[in-house]
Amino acid sequence: MSSAYLIAVGSNRRHHLYGRPRHVVRAALEELAALGTVSARSPIIASAPMGAAQRRFANAAAVMDSEYDPPALLAALKRMERQFGRRPGRRWGDRVLDLDIVLWDGGYWKGSALSVPHPDFRDRAFVLGPACAIAPGWRDPISNLSLSHLNARLTSPRALLR
Numbered sequence: 001m002s003s004a005y006l007i008a009v010g011s012n013r014r015h016h017l018y019g020r021p022r023h024v025v026r027a028a029l030e031e032l033a034a035l036g037t038v039s040a041r042s043p044i045i046a047s048a049p050m051g052a053a054q055r056r057f058a059n060a061a062a063v064m065d066s067e068y069d070p071p072a073l074l075a076a077l078k079r080m081e082r083q084f085g086r087r088p089g090r091r092w093g094d095r096v097l098d099l100d101i102v103l104w105d106g107g108y109w110k111g112s113a114l115s116v117p118h119p120d121f122r123d124r125a126f127v128l129g130p131a132c133a134i135a136p137g138w139r140d141p142i143s144n145l146s147l148s149h150l151n152a153r154l155t156s157p158r159a160l161l162r
């Protein structure tokens, strides 16, 4: 049985073949088709780095159906990161490709190396912005708020949206 996933994609380093981060993200969005059926790809946005990273990021999101369960999909995404030349580095440092599972239509997953929903996605405009462009009505199973509500909450006065 296949499941739907929301995947976040990011890059802030050049790739020797693909070039600038936005081209890395575009290539990664295409490559996701090897892991399932991609039903939506967001526009690629530029965003200021959050955390220890130095350079600007290109970010995007995709919705895909896949036969993989969450740990198997995560393993496949990590393999793709390595194929794109990512090497272990600082947790919040610069990277050629970052692929995260944000949401899964099966609800929650909690393992030693993986939590779905992604624990921090509600505070990350660079995830919510692109995600809202393709799946605004998808609800976070923990807060039960839609992606468009979570995104509005990040950018609007809190009192209005609680």
Ligand SMILES: Nc1nc2c(c(=O)[nH]1)N=C(CO)CN2
Pocket: 009, 010, 011, 047, 048, 049, 050, 051, 052, 053, 057, 059, 091, 092, 093, 098, 126
């Ligand atoms: N704007 C932006 N900032 C980041 C990003 C990212 O994808 N976009 N990823 C990080 C590490 O996961 C750290 N900071």
